[in-house]
Amino acid sequence: MIVESTPSPEKITASGIVLPPETGLLRVATYNIHKGVQGLGPTRRLEIHNLGHAVEQLDADIVCLQEVRRMNRKEAAYFDRWPEVGQAEFLAPEGYESVYRTNAYTKDGEHGNALLTRWPVKGHNHLDISDHRFEQRGLLHVEVEVRGRSVHAIVVHLGLIPGSRVRQIHALQQFIEHEVPPGAPLVVAGDFNDWGNHIKRMLASFGLYEFEGEDLRALTYPSRLPLAQLDHVYVRGLTPTGLMVPQGRIWWRMSDHLPLIAEFRL
Numbered sequence: 001m002i003v004e005s006t007p008s009p010e011k012i013t014a015s016g017i018v019l020p021p022e023t024g025l026l027r028v029a030t031y032n033i034h035k036g037v038q039g040l041g042p043t044r045r046l047e048i049h050n051l052g053h054a055v056e057q058l059d060a061d062i063v064c065l066q067e068v069r070r071m072n073r074k075e076a077a078y079f080d081r082w083p084e085v086g087q088a089e090f091l092a093p094e095g096y097e098s099v100y101r102t103n104a105y106t107k108d109g110e111h112g113n114a115l116l117t118r119w120p121v122k123g124h125n126h127l128d129i130s131d132h133r134f135e136q137r138g139l140l141h142v143e144v145e146v147r148g149r150s151v152h153a154i155v156v157h158l159g160l161i162p163g164s165r166v167r168q169i170h171a172l173q174q175f176i177e178h179e180v181p182p183g184a185p186l187v188v189a190g191d192f193n194d195w196g197n198h199i200k201r202m203l204a205s206f207g208l209y210e211f212e213g214e215d216l217r218a219l220t221y222p223s224r225l226p227l228a229q230l231d232h233v234y235v236r237g238l239t240p241t242g243l244m245v246p247q248g249r250i251w252w253r254m255s256d257h258l259p260l261i262a263e264f265r266l
Helices: 048-058 073-078 087-091 162-179 198-204
Strands: 025-032 062-072 097-105 109-117 121-128 138-146 149-157 186-191 231-236 239-244 260-265
Touching: 025 048, 025 149, 025 186, 025 231, 048 087, 062 073, 062 087, 062 097, 062 149, 062 186, 073 109, 087 097, 087 109, 097 121, 097 138, 109 138, 109 149, 121 162, 138 162, 149 162, 162 198, 186 260, 231 260
Parallel strands: 025 062, 149 186
Antiparallel strands: 025 260, 062 109, 097 109, 121 138, 138 149, 186 231, 239 260
């Protein structure tokens, strides 16, 4: 369960940015949104509008998203209410900044990872970690300023093949060594596509851990009847305090993954 706290009033900076209440906690969510569409063929349905409400309900300081479409000509022609802007921008609640980078290019469009944050963005970059030509994968790195302190967040979506994931974790480690200062707080979140503990052990070898509580069952996939935790939030330099997976029909209708919410003490 997430540890609840009593928030203090919001603050407004000189530039007019509304800062969230001072709780001493950082709330991070990760969500594979399945490109905003559920189902196949003529029975498929557009869920991006419901996902917009869902992301707002997560009430996270940082939201890490995977399978986010920037554009898709086929779906835009099929659905009457297809957003006129990219999905990252469309899903960002009022007051949030959105950062998107493409992982995969297809015949009809492109999709990738995104990060939404209620804290100011200081910078961002992207690394292609594709391991073979059948899976286009990447990681998105965003530096945000949380109450005057830099926090680095990396959004990942690893491959389906075990060997690919191992090589992608090695690429992640090298990226962190080059791009993230050793003492800076770091969050690595996303869809790891790992049904075991091998990736968890690899990440622990270079200082990344997630919340682990007694009898914790943070199962996220498949959303209708979750059997495994494919989605994770790992951190370095922050203290994990809780983990939660929203439940219910409204959530499994929107994507084949459930969102994962983690809280950390700053």
